[in-house]
Amino acid sequence: MKKVILSLVFVLATGSMMNANSKLINNLTFGNCTQDAWDYGTEAGEGNPVLEYEYTNQYFELHCNSDGTYKLTKI
Amino acid sequence: MKTLIKIIIILITSVSLNAQTTTAIITYKKAKIKKTFTDDKKEKLGKDKLKRFAAVEEETDKAANNLSFSLSYSNNHATFKVNDFMETPNNSYIKLALLPYGNGEYYNSPTERIKLMDSFGELFMIYYPKNEPEWTLQKETKKIGKYTAYKAIIKEKVKSEKGFIYYNITAWYTPEINIQYGPIGYSGLPGLILELQKNNIIYYTTNIELNPKKIVKINKPTKGKKITEEEYNDMALNAMSRYKKIRG
Numbered sequence: 557m558k559k560v561i562l563s564l565v566f567v568l569a570t571g572s573m574m575n576a577n578s579k580l581i582n583n584l585t586f587g588n589c590t591q592d593a594w595d596y597g598t599e600a601g602e603g604n605p606v607l608e609y610e611y612t613n614q615y616f617e618l619h620c621n622s623d624g625t626y627k628l629t630k631i
Numbered sequence: 632m633k634t635l636i637k638i639i640i641i642l643i644t645s646v647s648l649n650a651q652t653t654t655a656i657i658t659y660k661k662a663k664i665k666k667t668f669t670d671d672k673k674e675k676l677g678k679d680k681l682k683r684f685a686a687v688e689e690e691t692d693k694a695a696n697n698l699s700f701s702l703s704y705s706n707n708h709a710t711f712k713v714n715d716f717m718e719t720p721n722n723s724y725i726k727l728a729l730l731p732y733g734n735g736e737y738y739n740s741p742t743e744r745i746k747l748m749d750s751f752g753e754l755f756m757i758y759y760p761k762n763e764p765e766w767t768l769q770k771e772t773k774k775i776g777k778y779t780a781y782k783a784i785i786k787e788k789v790k791s792e793k794g795f796i797y798y799n800i801t802a803w804y805t806p807e808i809n810i811q812y813g814p815i816g817y818s819g820l821p822g823l824i825l826e827l828q829k830n831n832i833i834y835y836t837t838n839i840e841l842n843p844k845k846i847v848k849i850n851k852p853t854k855g856k857k858i859t860e861e862e863y864n865d866m867a868l869n870a871m872s873r874y875k876k877i878r879g
Binding site: 592594595596598599600601602603604605606607608609610611614615617618619 | 667668672676680683684687688723724726727730731734750789790791792793796830863864867868870871874
């Protein structure tokens with residue numbers, strides 16, 4: 557489910573793929589975990605966009621709730 | 632009599648040396664040679680975040696030790712993918728451990744290189760360009776198991792947000808095994824790739840079964856949206872760029 561939500565964020569954020577609803581995008585808020593997922597993905601992907609996306613997605617799936625907060629797991 | 636024995640030995644040796652491998656299963660494992668989340672990222676990420684990320688990386692690397700990959704080969708076609716694994720609460724990092732490059736399934740034939748990939752909520756057949764850069768063969772050799780391996784290098788470029796980034800790839804291949812493939816879709820060398828290093832990741836051979844009794848069947852991917860590697864890369868690039876703009 558979380559993967560779907562993150563994918564949705566990407567789909568919404570990808571104007572070339574879909575007709576993005578800009579109002580919805582602007583209203584999206586990102587919790588700490590989502591922010592960390594992006595930061596982790598950006599660093600681990602080292603500039604390669606495919607790897608950045610994949611690391612972000614996997615981090616999110618592993619650690620984040622759908623509202624962007626952290627799951628109650630030890631890191 | 633002695634002459635006859637000599638002739639028989641020469642014949643057997645000759646047949647053996649020329650024996651062609653028609654099927655094979657080669658097992659690989661992967662290892663990381665350099666950590667990503669080290670102290671030099673403290674200023675950028677902050678102390679707490681770096682600590683969290685380093686812990687994630689540590690768990691991911693441990694999980695990677697439990698992964699193995701198979702290159703299955705039959706009559707000039709091959710697939711490369713991770714071997715089945717069980718996802719349990721104790722190895723929850725295993726999917727993250729597949730990264731980079733170890734997710735999806737690679738297919739090679741003499742004319743095609745495809746990666747089957749479930750991503751962006753969709754199944755893709757990613758086609759690699761046919762005119763890929765050629766390997767530079769080097770004189771350096773080393774022993775890997777019982778085989779003499781030769782070094783070959785190649786440079787790849789990937790379009791990124793800030794221009795192109797370059798990857799140095801080193802392969803160690805052996806002409807003693809007539810399979811022109813290797814891990815994560817790499818091919819085009821005069822022998823099996825026993826070891827492959829791409830940036831700070833190494834895929835290395837742990838077992839080689841030539842002409843196994845088990846039937847090896849290679850299926851070319853048929854399901855999934857056809858896309859070129861460049862288009863797939865652009866899709867990820869656009870997604871990340873748009874997000875960064877939104878985030879500000």
